[in-house]
Amino acid sequence: MGLRISAKHEALIRDHAARDYPNECCGVLLGQANGADKDVREVVALKNLRTEADRAQELLPLEEPGRESERNRFLVDPKDQIRVEKDARARGLDILGYYHSHPDHPARPSNYDREHAWPWYSYVILSVIGGEPRDLTCWVLTDDRSEFRPEQLDVPKP
Amino acid sequence: MSVKVIIPTPLRQYAGKKDSIDLEAKTVAEALAELTTQHGDLRRHLFTDDGKLRSFVNVYLNDEDIRYLQKEQTPLRDNDILSIVPSIAGGLALRCICS
Numbered sequence: 001m002g003l004r005i006s007a008k009h010e011a012l013i014r015d016h017a018a019r020d021y022p023n024e025c026c027g028v029l030l031g032q033a034n035g036a037d038k039d040v041r042e043v044v045a046l047k048n049l050r051t052e053a054d055r056a057q058e059l060l061p062l063e064e065p066g067r068e069s070e071r072n073r074f075l076v077d078p079k080d081q082i083r084v085e086k087d088a089r090a091r092g093l094d095i096l097g098y099y100h101s102h103p104d105h106p107a108r109p110s111n112y113d114r115e116h117a118w119p120w121y122s123y124v125i126l127s128v129i130g131g132e133p134r135d136l137t138c139w140v141l142t143d144d145r146s147e148f149r150p151e152q153l154d155v156p157k158p
Numbered sequence: 159m160s161v162k163v164i165i166p167t168p169l170r171q172y173a174g175k176k177d178s179i180d181l182e183a184k185t186v187a188e189a190l191a192e193l194t195t196q197h198g199d200l201r202r203h204l205f206t207d208d209g210k211l212r213s214f215v216n217v218y219l220n221d222e223d224i225r226y227l228q229k230e231q232t233p234l235r236d237n238d239i240l241s242i243v244p245s246i247a248g249g250l251a252l253r254c255i256c257s
Contacts (some may be wrong), residue, residue: 019161019209024250026246026247045239058223059216059245060213060214060245060247068249072249072250073247073248073249074247074248075245075246075247076245076248078216078218078243078245081219081243082243100248100249102250103250105251108253110250111247111248111251113248113253116214116246116248118166118168118170118244118246119171120167121167121225137233145203154160
């Protein structure tokens with residue numbers, strides 16, 4: 001029971017996080033779910049809309065714009081979500097979850113992550129320390145929204 | 159007005175596993191109220207404790223974001239499609255990055 005991604009997909013996530021450092025990166029995990037088992041077939045890097053501050057602020061205002069930015073916040077453009085979902089459905093794939101990075105911070109979900117999370121989705125988090133991708137973890141929000149529980153992350157060896 | 163509400167994947171488990179629900183409503187607010195009356199477990203994921211639509215819930219009427227229309231007071235017409243599009247956001251715990 002958990003999320004299965006290939007070594008190739010893990011490498012794509014790590015490369016994306018390293019490229020976007022010191023900003024947070026984000027992307028979507030597409031694949032097929034069978035009950036609680038999710039099998040990732042594609043990883044799609046997305047733009048962190050926090051790099052477009054005015055538009056991001058219209059969609060989801062930051063509470064402390066002086067302290068919050070693309071360095072510690074990510075936001076996916078809803079237009080990208082709609083486009084990705086439509087395209088995925090046409091190819092028989094579902095959105096299984098999303099990944100994002102934590103620059104110079106552990107790969108553990110924050111309270112901010114929890115407040116903005118959705119149930120069922122797998123949330124993959126990658127810590128990037130000094131530009132080097134490190135720990136990769138996976139989490140699912142509990143039904144009562146009170147916390148994330150760790151989700152098993154299965155990366156079969158090539 | 160007869161409208162269809164598209165339910166995103168993460169919320170289908172609270173909506174009888176349906177990916178869309180047909181209902182009658184005159185405005186977006188009425189549609190969301192009716193939706194959460196029929197499926198009470200959706201409420202905590204769509205609304206805050208004081209009854210406001212959560213800031214990270216995007217609602218599209220056909221292809222338009224309702225925040226650029228009349229928000230939740232946007233009137234509906236027959237065969238309109240309302241899509242609940244979860245805002246995907248997050249970030250690390252705030253600290254001083256300058257150190």
